[in-house]
Amino acid sequence: MTVAAEAVEVGSSGNVGVGAVHVLTACPVAVTVVTNEKAFTGGLSEETDEELRQRILDSFRRLPNGANAAWYEMTACRHEGVAAAKAVGKARGTGTVDVYVSAPDGIPSKALLSELQIVFQKSREIAVNVQVKAPTAETVNVAMTVKAAEGTDFSKVKAAVETELAEQFNGKLLGQGVKLAELNSRIYALPGVENCHITAPVVDLAANDKVLPVLGTVTVTEEA
Numbered sequence: 001m002t003v004a005a006e007a008v009e010v011g012s013s014g015n016v017g018v019g020a021v022h023v024l025t026a027c028p029v030a031v032t033v034v035t036n037e038k039a040f041t042g043g044l045s046e047e048t049d050e051e052l053r054q055r056i057l058d059s060f061r062r063l064p065n066g067a068n069a070a071w072y073e074m075t076a077c078r079h080e081g082v083a084a085a086k087a088v089g090k091a092r093g094t095g096t097v098d099v100y101v102s103a104p105d106g107i108p109s110k111a112l113l114s115e116l117q118i119v120f121q122k123s124r125e126i127a128v129n130v131q132v133k134a135p136t137a138e139t140v141n142v143a144m145t146v147k148a149a150e151g152t153d154f155s156k157v158k159a160a161v162e163t164e165l166a167e168q169f170n171g172k173l174l175g176q177g178v179k180l181a182e183l184n185s186r187i188y189a190l191p192g193v194e195n196c197h198i199t200a201p202v203v204d205l206a207a208n209d210k211v212l213p214v215l216g217t218v219t220v221t222e223e224a
Contacts (some may be wrong), residue, residue: 019035020163070087072099079115086101086210096129097124098133101133102135135174142200144219145196145197145222147223160191174209176213177208177213184198197223
């Protein structure tokens with residue numbers, strides 16, 4: 001039997017990995033075991049001071065003037081349900097703009113795209129054809145070996161690694177690349193991790209405004 005579930009506390013900490021949920025606080029009749037076959041997604045932590053600072057600096061570097069990519073992206077991001085946006089000018093020739101958007105948990109719904117299409121239809125520049133589109137999902141399957149610190153339960157470390165990866169792959173990754181060095185650094189910084197090595201993918205994923213990296217399978221094996 002499958003039922004809907006959500007984290008009790010808000011934030012990215014609720015994006016637990018596959019199989020992390022296994023404790024019942026209130027047991028319905030005839031239910032003895034519970035687990036999550038898929039990772040939880042969609043939880044976003046509050047913006048940090050550094051993220052706010054970077055966002056403010058970016059806003060000064062790319063001043064929106066009603067006619068450039070920054071204006072389209074800022075307008076889209078102000079709409080409820082949008083995590084990130086990328087505007088591509090002359091996408092279909094002169095006088096055209098394609099705006100790619102993502103939702104907090106990844107690919108946006110058709111309803112969200114339709115809402116934004118109406119917004120831009122009313123506020124676009126004169127003689128400019130604007131289309132709001134969903135990005136292409138680029139699945140990233142991750143495999144890695146992890147050595148747990150002495151006295152640390154590997155199963156707990158594995159769950160922490162899966163949760164960290166699930167948190168990193170969200171709608172904010174739209175248009176960004178995936179750097180293996182950064183992923184490896186984040187995993188290595190987790191409590192209980194003595195060492196780690198990413199075996200897949202073998203190369204970085206290049207940034208592309210039309211692409212949203214999404215997490216595929218996650219394989220974490222214990223390093224001898």
